[in-house]
Amino acid sequence: MATSLSGDPxxxxxxxxxxxxxxxxxxxxVVGGYLVLYGILFELSQQKGLGLTLLFIAVVLILAWRMRAFIHYLKARWVYPRAGYMRPRRPSWEQRLVGSTxxxxxxxxxxxxxxxLGVPDWMLACGLTTxxxxxxxxxxGWRYRMWRYVVLAxxxxxxxxxxxxxxxxxxRATYPLVTNGVLLLLAGTLTFVQFMQRHPLPQGDMT
Amino acid sequence: MTPSAPNLPPIDPLIHAPARLAIMATLAAVDEADFRYLQRATGLTKGNLSAHLSKLADAGYITITKTFRGKYPWTLYRLTPQGRAAFETYRQGMLEYLRRAGSALA
Known part of the structure; x- marks a missing residue:
């Protein structure tokens, strides 16, 4: 790790x-799968009425709430034994509030x-999402220096x-949502396969 | 006339060593981490990392939790509030040094 005193470690x-x-x-x-599911459920709820809309809201909220725990579960199975474990620091309530606002x-x-400005609705939905x-x-891509995000951009x-x-x-807004969900699924799967090839399971203890 | 010593902030010698600075910075960026993560992040050898972690634990800057994941022993490290405060003081001190050095050279 570069701990140059001229920079902030x-x-x-x-x-x-x-x-x-x-x-x-x-x-x-996981995020790609979530976006695809979100798009499908949203389209269905638009066609089938209030019952499915409530189901859509419930499923979307529960999945968003449990997403981090699910990613952690997957990482515990495949990633931590190979590349090490860390739990990211969560932003404070104040930081989250400011960011969301x-x-x-x-x-x-x-x-x-x-x-x-008179931009049509379809462009607002589709164009703004894209x-x-x-x-x-x-x-x-810029923040984490990861090329796959630059390609997706x-x-x-x-x-x-x-x-x-x-x-x-x-x-409709769901089209770019589902398209990006599929793109993330493909990019993630490719990255995961490469990761598993590059990081074989080490022998011995995990300390 | 001899110039008076500038009022510079104290620098914690325990954190100032490059290897321990790397460990402290790595742990300051996360909630907790295991040995393998710290080794990858700092680039230290197992023995070297282990020795520096022990020194930081003795100083009360980190806690070491030994547990099991399946049948394998698993050790987790995290900064104590005292360690986090010491690292932040060190960091602010170094930034102050650099700021003054920058303005002196300008």
């Missing part, structure tokens, strides 16, 4: 912890601004260009 250690959490691809697989305010301002994924993957940027050019008026 804590920043390096935080980046290392984030990379360690993402390097095996399991998080991508900033995202919410930016989103509302963006929607209000685009609606005022733009969100593009920005999120660019941020993740590029694919989303291409989708955004296609949306602007082709203007598919029947495009």
């Amino acid at each position: 804590l920043h390096w250690a935080k980046a290392y912890a984030h990379r360690h959490w993402l390097e095996d691809g399991l998080t991508d697989i 900033v995202v919410l305010v930016v989103l509302v301002l963006l929607i209000v601004g685009l609606t005022t 733009a969100f994924f593009t920005a999120a993957f660019i941020w993740a 590029g694919l989303n940027a291409l989708m955004l260009v296609w949306l602007v050019l082709a203007q598919p008026t029947n495009c």
Whole structure:
């Protein structure tokens, strides 16, 4: 580990912890699966009425709540014996509140601004979701120096260009959600296979 | 006229050693970690890492919890509140040194 006194070792250690959490691809697989399931349930709830809408909300909330524990369970089985275990530090309530508020305010301002400019609904739903994924993957690729996120950001940027050019008026927000879910599933599976090949199970104790 | 000694913050010699600084920074970034994670993150050998961890535990900066995962022994390490405070004081002290060095050279 580079602990140069000219830099802040804590920043390096935080980046290392984030990379360690993402390097095996399991998080991508779980989040990808969640997005696909979210898209399918959302579409079904739109067609089948209130009962399925409530089921959709319940399933989405419970899965989001238990997602971290599920990833931890998968990592305990395959990753920790090979690459070591760490439990990431959770942001404080204040940090989470500030982060959520900033995202919410930016989103509302963006929607209000685009609606005022006369951007059509399908573009708001489809284009804004694709733009969100593009920005999120660019941020993740830059922050964690992981090429698969840069590739995913590029694919989303291409989708955004296609949306602007082709203007598919029947495009719904769930389409980019499910597409990105499938992309994450594929990228995660590929990363996980590579991780397992590169990290054989060591012999002996786990200390 | 001799210049007076600048009022510089104290630097904890226990944390200042590069290997222990790497361990403290790694543990400060997470809630807890096992030996294999620390070894990968710091790049230290098993013996070296073990010796430095013992020194930090003796100083009360980290806690060592020995447990089992299946049939294998498993050791977990985490910073104590005292260790976290000592690391933050050290970090702020070093940043202050660098800030003053920067302004002196400018």
